[in-house]
Amino acid sequence: MMMWENIKNLFVGKPSREIAKGRLHLVLAHDRTGLDGGRLQEMREEIAKVIAKYVEINSDAVEIQIETRNRETQLTVSSAIQARNA
Amino acid sequence: MGRAIVITSGKGGVGKTTTTANLGTALAQLGHSVVLVDADIGLRNLDVVMGLENRIVFHVVDAIRGKCTVQKALIKDRRLDNLWLLPASQTDDKDAVTPDDMKSLVMELKHSYDFVLIDCPAGIEQGFKNAIAGADEAVVVATPEVSSIRDADRVVGLLAAADVPARLIVNRISPQLVKRGDMLSQADVIEILALELLGGIPLDDQVIATTNKGVPAVLEGKSMAAREFVRIAKLLAGHEVEAKESVGFFTRIGRALGLSASPA
Numbered sequence: 001m002m003m004w005e006n007i008k009n010l011f012v013g014k015p016s017r018e019i020a021k022g023r024l025h026l027v028l029a030h031d032r033t034g035l036d037g038g039r040l041q042e043m044r045e046e047i048a049k050v051i052a053k054y055v056e057i058n059s060d061a062v063e064i065q066i067e068t069r070n071r072e073t074q075l076t077v078s079s080a081i082q083a084r085n086a
Numbered sequence: 087m088g089r090a091i092v093i094t095s096g097k098g099g100v101g102k103t104t105t106t107a108n109l110g111t112a113l114a115q116l117g118h119s120v121v122l123v124d125a126d127i128g129l130r131n132l133d134v135v136m137g138l139e140n141r142i143v144f145h146v147v148d149a150i151r152g153k154c155t156v157q158k159a160l161i162k163d164r165r166l167d168n169l170w171l172l173p174a175s176q177t178d179d180k181d182a183v184t185p186d187d188m189k190s191l192v193m194e195l196k197h198s199y200d201f202v203l204i205d206c207p208a209g210i211e212q213g214f215k216n217a218i219a220g221a222d223e224a225v226v227v228a229t230p231e232v233s234s235i236r237d238a239d240r241v242v243g244l245l246a247a248a249d250v251p252a253r254l255i256v257n258r259i260s261p262q263l264v265k266r267g268d269m270l271s272q273a274d275v276i277e278i279l280a281l282e283l284l285g286g287i288p289l290d291d292q293v294i295a296t297t298n299k300g301v302p303a304v305l306e307g308k309s310m311a312a313r314e315f316v317r318i319a320k321l322l323a324g325h326e327v328e329a330k331e332s333v334g335f336f337t338r339i340g341r342a343l344g345l346s347a348s349p350a
Contacts, residue, residue, distance in 0.1 A: 015267030017274070020232050024278050027232075028239050071242075071280040 029068040033075070040064060047077055056082040088119075088196040091203050091322070092221035092250070096237030098208030100229045101257040104293060104303075106205040107135045108312070109225075111302040112319035114169035118200040121160065123172045123192070125217035126207035127183060130174035137300020138163065138171050147175040150187045156194055165305060170199070180212040185219035192220025201323075210244060218245065224252040225284060225322075230259055230270035235278055242279060254281040255318065260289045285318040287311050 014022075035043070048059040062079040093106045103126075110122045124132035127147065133139040144159035149172070156172070163169040172195075175182065195202045206217035218224065224245050228238040238254075245252045256272045263269035270278075272286040292309035296302065303312040304319075320327050 017264070017267045017270055020270055021274055021278065024232055024235055027236055028278065031236065031240065032243065 025068060026066075029066040029073055032068060032073045033066055035066075048079070051079055056084070058082065088198075088200045088202055089223065090192045090196055090221045091201065091223050091225055092125075092206050092218050093203060093225045093227060094206035094214065094217065094241055094245075095208065095227040095234070096210060096239075096241040097228075097234045100227050100234050101287070102208075102227050103131050103135050103205050104297060105225070105227050105255060105257065105287075105315075106132060106203050107302045108304050108315040109319050109322065110201070110203045111136075111163075111166065111169060112304045112316045113201050113203075113323060114163075114166045115304065115316075116319060116323060116325065117168070118323060119168040119198075120201045120203065121170045121172055121195050121199045123195070123202060123204045124174035125188070125204050126213065127174045127216075128176065128179045129207065130176050132171065132205045133161075133173045134300060135297060136163065136171055136302065138173075139300070142173045145173045145175040146191070147178045147182050150183055150191060156191065180207070180216065183216050185215050188216045188219040190220075210240060214241075214244070218248055218250055221250055224250045225255055226252050226279075226281065227255050227257050228275060228279065229257050230264075230272075230275055235270070235275060239279055242281060252281060253284045254279060255284050256286040258289045259286050284321055285314050287314050 030040075044062055044064050045059070047064070048057065048062040051057050051062065052059060057079050062077065065076045065078070067074050067076070093102050093109070095102050106122055110120045114120045122132055122136070123146065124130050125146070126132070130145075133142060138161050141161050144154045146159065148154050149156045149159040160170040160172055163171065192202055192204070202220075204217050204221055207213035226238050226241060226245070228234045242252055254276065256275045259272055260269055264271045272283070276283050288310045290303070290309050290311035292306070293303045293311045296306050296309075303309055304315050306312065317327060
């Protein structure tokens with residue numbers, strides 16, 4: 001939910017044509033994966049667990065982004081890693 | 087052997103039937119023999135858009151069930167020598183027909199006609215599966231709106247899965263709205279759907295007026311939309327679309343849409 005709010009705010013003030021484009025890129029990326037919000041959340045948590053096995057992370061900081069360009073859909077997982085207290 | 091082209095969109099009300107009627111009529115004007123097949127069983131409309139509603143005796147389901155020959159179910163358009171309509175049934179529902187039925191029907195038509203244009207129903211269920219079953223290629227119609235483009239994208243995915251190559255028509259573009267920043271441009275739609283473009287039809291009052299009369303816009307000549315339908319028909323049939331004319335056209339449209347001179 002937070003993510004959608006942020007994205008919405010980003011577009012405030014743009015012409016409606018640009019807003020439509022931005023919304024379509026996101027909606028289509030999700031449509032094309034066939035993943036609904038719940039499954040996506042599940043995947044995020046599972047990936048966070050796997051990463052946490054190897055490096056120290058804050059599992060809430062793991063983010064999944066799905067984006068589409070030219071019918072190719074890219075899934076990006078990003079996470080901040082906590083510095084080692086050597 | 088002719089070519090079968092399905093006109094589809096996912097979303098309803100974006101101009102599939104109008105596009106089918108106009109492309110078919112334009113192809114016939116260019117000298118090709120054309121059959122228009124209304125695959126929207128239960129909600130037929132291609133007959134009224136063509137102005138042929140008073141001449142229906144048999145329909146596509148009769149032909150498939152062997153109640154009459156396919157030839158007998160065809161209505162000849164009196165305005166042109168080589169244009170026919172195979173109307174849908176209004177009383178059956180979509181599962182009165184199977185994809186295999188459609189495949190053999192379309193195959194039979196392809197033996198006798200240059201073009202078989204199939205007007206697909208809205209949605210992606212049985213009616214859609216029937217309509218694309220016999221098609222060699224697809225024309226996806228989308229208007230520059232979020233809901234239409236989203237549904238078109240679904241359909242593009244399903245067509246790809248069925249190995250039906252698809253090209254795009256962007257319908258009802260309002261150059262004024264695009265310029266004002268309140269409508270997606272033709273280039274935006276191409277970028278989002280990543281499909282090859284056949285053409286962009288401008289929003290045109292003439293289409294509404296001619297449809298009221300049951301006359302495809304291309305028969306009434308010179309409206310902006312009619313000219314673009316004719317250009318697309320030429321493109322589909324592999325006629326030379328004169329370089330000069332086509333550059334001029336794109337330049338005009340491009341300027342109207344507030345783009346540069348390059349045609350996207």
